[in-house]
Amino acid sequence: MWLYALQRFGMALLVCVLSVTVLFCIAYVIPGDPTAIALGPRATPAMREALRIRMGLGEPIYIQLYHFFSSLLRGDLGVDVWSNRPVIDIVKETLPKTMILAVTGLGWAAALGIPLGCYSAIRRNKLDDRIIGIFSIAMISTPSFLTAIYALLVFAVTLNWLPAIGAGEPGNFGDQVVHLILPAFAIGFAWVGYLSRLVRATMLEVLNETHIRFSRAFGLPEWKITLKYALKIAVLPTITLLGMAYGGLLSSAVFAEIIFNRPGVGQSALAAVNTRNYPVMMGLTLSTIFVFTMCTLIADLLVAALDPKIRKGL
């Protein structure tokens, strides 16, 4: 198990390094002069040249890459071109907010989607299974921005139950929770459908396996067979999916943050793109990659821990 964990960790690290390198190279080959954008149209060529040397842009790419990684290891992601704040501070400020949003969104989706999938599998092809199926597909096909806007219209504007924008007062926990509900609802909505369909499919597959028939031959209650004997196996692909979904949600939380005007990675990234604030963009993208890789790593390790073959074999 520990060897396996170490292997997976090494792989994750490699993925991070490679994707960061690719990202860096893309930024390098993209046409356009960063100094021209940073200094504006009225800058003289001499001023641009001075900045280029100061930013190390004159060096060959491998030297730049080396500088980039060595400062990365020191936790230095550069400074915001406009405000001169260290980018790492911006990441520290925004990333947790987005992560909380993604966790809540996916959390309620899993809490509802997994039991729905189990129930569908037990009641396969009966009326309630069909109804759940129709709703699941409808949820999957609803674009999340639409869910967000309608949720906003119904619960914030018409009913006025929940606040429409912002993340709540800093320090006021209750207020922050109330502000979290609508965005989390919006980004988790489609995932309820995905998860219920996935769990139903894997569950049906497992329920058809011989060992389930063997357990039935002992007269074990059907609920116990489903929840203990089958779910333990059927949930494994779901965990893998959740790991990837969480990473994916970090980026798809962008629209929710924009629609609900919540501070977070998405908001800041959008602002950085609009103002050509490359260090901030780079820092936010890097941290998203890092979190994504860590999530898939955790999911992999969790699956391994639940599978006795891997847990005891390695």
Next chain:
Amino acid sequence: MSSKMEMEKNAPVLEINNLSVGFNGARGQAIAVKDVSLTVPPGKVVGIVGESGSGKTTLISAALGLISRQTAEITGKVKFEGRDILNMSERELRAIRGTDIAMIFQDPMTALNPSMSIGTLMTDIQYRDRGVSMTEKRRKAVEMLRHVGIPDPESRLTQYPHEFSGGMRQRICIAMALLGQPRLLIADEPTTALDVTMEAQIIHLLRKLQRDFHTSIVFVSHNLGIIAEICDYVAVLYAGCLVEQGEVDHIFHNPQHPYTKALLACDPALLPEQVTDFPAIPGEVPGPFDRPTGCIFQARCNLAADICRQVSPPLRPVEANHAAACHMAKGI
């Protein structure tokens, strides 16, 4: 029932009367089992032998109420210790399974849940004993594992199915099946997936346990050698029909039905050494949709006469405790 098996003094454990199973499909009804009657006396081993697709598994599944009435048309009667199984509710059936009737399956590699330890599997199936403590349940599990010949059972309780070999897993399945002290054990080709040495050990074990626990066994197999070794009675199934049944010695030494004779002639274990051509029965088993009128075996039978093409032969006694469904067999 024309067999004299029912002359046994004790009431039978399982009694199947004129059981037919048909599956309704787009092409009409597929008949998997036709008019089978079979009796399992207490403490005896009854073998069901037949080729693949002869309806062995369908027969026992239907007899245990494992086939849903929604998908199949089931007629006839199945009685377990006098109780009608076919009309039981799912709840009543569940109450019987594991305590009165237990099953072991063909492939021990897939029969045990891979995500649970042997100890969990074995204590879980004792869920009916509510008052019994966990330590007591584990003790019973250990005792049963020792009984089926698993060395060092205490420490193996924490292990998972993948840590056992195929033969060991089948032993565990048998231990689990016997934990509820069932009066009837259904063994559906329990050695087919094992290699030959393991096969012999498992057969030996089943024989021993059958004596120790006085359990009746229905042993399904296509291997005549194993049937001969373990069974008291044999029923030969061909295309869903019972063609011959009786005491194992009679069947093997004095087969009356041409199919049984051909089957015995094809058994590689009984062939003289150095044969270049393996004998085979010419023709094909009739499909479930196109069953002939008259005898089910006529198309492949070298004795077939006009009567065989017109009248389906009933199962009739040919000697004591031996019956065959053939017009050509000499009756008593």
